[in-house]
Amino acid sequence: MQKDYAKMIAFLKNQHNMLICGHEQPDGDCLGSMLAVYHAFDGESKNWRLVIPDTIPENLKYLPGLDLIIKPEDIDIEVEAVLMLDGRGLHRTGFWLEPYLAGRRVFCIDHHMGSFFEGEYLVLEPEASATAEIVAAIIEEAGIDPEPIVAMNLYSGIVADTACFRYMNTTSRCLNQAAKLLPKVDMEKVRIHLFEDCSMANLRLKGYCCTTMQLECEGKLCYAALEKATMERFGAGSEDLYNIVSYMLMPHGVQMGILFEEHDGFIKVCLRSRNGVNVNRLAKSLGGGGHMLASGARIKGPLAEVMPRVINAAKEIFAK
Numbered sequence: 001m002q003k004d005y006a007k008m009i010a011f012l013k014n015q016h017n018m019l020i021c022g023h024e025q026p027d028g029d030c031l032g033s034m035l036a037v038y039h040a041f042d043g044e045s046k047n048w049r050l051v052i053p054d055t056i057p058e059n060l061k062y063l064p065g066l067d068l069i070i071k072p073e074d075i076d077i078e079v080e081a082v083l084m085l086d087g088r089g090l091h092r093t094g095f096w097l098e099p100y101l102a103g104r105r106v107f108c109i110d111h112h113m114g115s116f117f118e119g120e121y122l123v124l125e126p127e128a129s130a131t132a133e134i135v136a137a138i139i140e141e142a143g144i145d146p147e148p149i150v151a152m153n154l155y156s157g158i159v160a161d162t163a164c165f166r167y168m169n170t171t172s173r174c175l176n177q178a179a180k181l182l183p184k185v186d187m188e189k190v191r192i193h194l195f196e197d198c199s200m201a202n203l204r205l206k207g208y209c210c211t212t213m214q215l216e217c218e219g220k221l222c223y224a225a226l227e228k229a230t231m232e233r234f235g236a237g238s239e240d241l242y243n244i245v246s247y248m249l250m251p252h253g254v255q256m257g258i259l260f261e262e263h264d265g266f267i268k269v270c271l272r273s274r275n276g277v278n279v280n281r282l283a284k285s286l287g288g289g290g291h292m293l294a295s296g297a298r299i300k301g302p303l304a305e306v307m308p309r310v311i312n313a314a315k316e317i318f319a320k
C-alpha cells in the first residue's frame with residue numbers, strides 16, 4: 001500500500017526548523033534513515049536538527065554524518081515541525097519530544113504495524129523491509145540522485161533490518177533499492193560493523209542469556225531474562241542490548257524467542273519468531289507492536305510478574 005509521496009516530498013523540500021527523530025535505543029535503520037533524509041533534502045540549509053536521546057551503539061558509529069546527531073537538551077532552534085522516522089509516538093521517540101509536538105507540523109515515515117500516532121501525514125508501509133527502503137523510494141521519486149553519504153546510510157538501514165537480506169521482509173523492491181545504492185557503498189564496511197562487531201558487554205550479555213535460556217512448549221518457545229543487576233555486573237548500558245533476542249531463536253526447533261529486559265519502572269519484552277508464528281498479535285495484546293516476526297512491548301511491573309504473564313500468553317499460541 002504505497003502512499004502518495006507528493007505531500008511528504010513537498011514537506012521535506014520546503015520545511016525549515018525541523019527536528020528529525022528516531023526511536024529510543026536507535027538501530028541502523030532509524031539512524032540511517034535520519035541521516036539520509038537530512039543529507040538528501042539538504043537539512044543544513046533548512047536549519048534541521050537530528051535528535052536522539054540515547055547513546056549511539058559503538059558499532060553504528062561508522063554511519064557517515066553521525067556527528068550531526070544531538071541530544072534533546074542541545075536543541076537550539078525554534079522548532080516548527082517534527083519528522084518521526086522508524087517509530088511513531090512518544091512511546092517510541094521518548095517523552096522528551098512531548099513539548100515540541102503541540103502546534104507543530106508532525107510528519108511520520110514508518111514500517112511498523114500498529115495503530116500508533118499518525119501526525120499530520122503518515123507514510124506507512126508495513127511491507128517495506130526498512131524505513132530506509134521507504135526513504136530511498138521517496139528520494140527517488142523526488143528526483144534526487146543519492147550522494148554516497150546518502151547511499152551508505154540507506155543501504156545500512158536496509159541491511160540492518162533484513163539481517164543482510166536474510167529475513168522474510170526481503171522483497172524485490174528492497175533488493176532493487178539496495179542494488180541501485182550498491183555502487184556507492186562500501187558493503188564490507190557495512191557487514192563488519194552491523195554483524196561482526198559487538199561491544200564486550202553486549203557479547204557477554206549474549207553469553208549470559210545463552211547460558212540461562214529456558215525452553216517451553218516442547219522446545220518451541222525459548223526465553224531468557226536480563227535483570228538490571230546482570231546488566232550492571234557486565235557494565236552494560238542501553239546501547240549494549242542490541243540483537244540479543246535473536247539468539248533466543250537459535251536452539252533447534254524453537255519457533256518463538258522472548259527476551260525480557262528489566263529497566264527502571266518497566267520490562268521491555270522483545271519477541272522474535274519463525275515458521276509463520278505471528279508475534280505481532282501477541283505484542284499487540286501486551287500493548288506493544290511491531291512486525292509479524294519481530295515485535296516488542298513495554299510492560300509496567302516487576303519482572304517476577306511480567307515474565308509469567310507473557311510466557312503464559314505465548315504458550316497459548318502453541319496450545320491452539
Ligand SMILES: [Mn+2]
Nearest residue numbers: 029086130131
Ligand atoms: Mn526499521
